[in-house]
Amino acid sequence: xxxxxxxxPIDDQKLYCWEEFKNGLxxxxxxxxxxxxxxxxSNNKSMExxxxxxxxxxxxxxxxxxxxxxxxxxxxIRTKGLKGYADYKYSHVLMLDAxxxxxxxxxxxxxxxxxxxxxxxxxTIDDNNMPAPVPxxxxxxxxxxxxxxxxxxxxxxxxxxxxxxxxLIKTDVFEKIRIRCKRKHGKLMIGEDYCFSxxxxxxxxxxxxxxxxxxxxxxxxxxxxDEA
Numbered sequence: 685x686x687x688x689x690x691x692x693p694i695d696d697q698k699l700y701c702w703e704e705f706k707n708g709l710x711x712x713x714x715x716x717x718x719x720x721x722x723x724x725x726s727n728n729k730s731m732e733x734x735x736x737x738x739x740x741x742x743x744x745x746x747x748x749x750x751x752x753x754x755x756x757x758x759x760x761i762r763t764k765g766l767k768g769y770a771d772y773k774y775s776h777v778l779m780l781d782a783x784x785x786x787x788x789x790x791x792x793x794x795x796x797x798x799x800x801x802x803x804x805x806x807x808t809i810d811d812n813n814m815p816a817p818v819p820x821x822x823x824x825x826x827x828x829x830x831x832x833x834x835x836x837x838x839x840x841x842x843x844x845x846x847x848x849x850x851x852l853i854k855t856d857v858f859e860k861i862r863i864r865c866k867r868k869h870g871k872l873m874i875g876e877d878y879c880f881s882x883x884x885x886x887x888x889x890x891x892x893x894x895x896x897x898x899x900x901x902x903x904x905x906x907x908x909x910d911e912a
Contacts, residue, residue: 685771686772686773686774687719687772687774688718688719688776688777688778688791688795688852689721689764689765690709690720690721690778690791691721691722691758691761691777692761692780693722693753693757693782694722694723694782695724695725695731696728696730698782698783700904701782701785701902705783706738708785708786712788712790713786714740720741721740721761722740722741722742723757723760724743725744725745725753726744727746743757743760745757745760749911749912750908750912751875752865754865755863755865755876758876762863765855766858775854776795776852776853776854777852777853778794778851778852778853779848780849781806781847781849783901783902783904784901785901785902786850786899787899788897790804790897790899791852799892800884800890801846801852801853801854801884801892802851803819803846803849803850803851804893804898805818805895806818806898807901808847808901809903816830816832817830817833817835817893818830818847818901819831819843819846821844822844828844828845831895837895838896840892840893840894841893842890842892843892845881845882846881857884860887861880861883861887863879863880864883866879872912
C-alpha cells in the first residue's frame with residue numbers, strides 16, 4: 685500500500701495561524717487517510733504538546749540559523765517520505781509551509797496531474813509590498829520575475845522556480861535530491877525551495893504550478909535574510 689506524507693517545518697512564530705493550519709491538516713489530510721509529520725524548529729516547548737495532542741507525527745530540530753533549521757526539518761520529512769514504514773510506503777510527499785492553509789483535497793487534485801513535481805498557487809508579498817504569486821518565471825532576457833496575477837486561473841503552467849508552500853513531490857525525486865540552501869561566506873543567498881527547484885531542473889524535471897488551485901497563505905512579516 686502507498687500513501688502520501690504531508691510534512692511541514694513549524695515553530696512558535698506560527699502560533700497566530702495554528703488553529704487554521706491544524707484544522708486544514710485534519711480535514712484535508714488526516715481525515716483523507718494521509719500521514720502528517722510536523723517538525724518543530726522552536727527553541728522551546730510551546731509547539732510540542734499542540735502537535736502531539738492532535739496526533740500528528742512529531743520531530744524536532746534546532747540549529748542556530750533559521751534557514752538551517754528549515755533545511756534540516758525538510759530533510760527529516762524527505763527521509764521519512766523515502767523510508768515509509770514496514771507495512772506501507774509513500775508515493776508522494778506534500779511539502780507545506782506552516783502558514784499555508786489547506787482548503788480542499790489538494791493531494792487528490794495535484795496527484796491527478798501525474799507529474800513528478802507540482803505546486804499549488806500561493807501568493808507572497810513582493811518588494812513593492814504588493815501580493816504576487818510565489819513561483820518565478822524566466823523572461824526572454826534571462827531575468828526571473830514572479831508570475832503575474834493575470835496567470836491565476838490559467839491551468840497548469842511550467843515555471844522556473846517554485847516555493848515549498850504547498851508542493852506535491854513524488855518520493856523517487858527525493859532519491860536524487862537532498863534539500864539544501866546556498867550560502868556565500870555564511871550569508872544566505874538562495875533558500876531551500878529555490879535550491880530544490882534548481883536541482884530538479886538540473887535533473888531535467890519540469891516544475892509545474894496548478895494556477896487553478898489557490899491556497900491561502902497567512903503571511904505575517906517578511907523573512908529576515910540578514911539573520912537567516
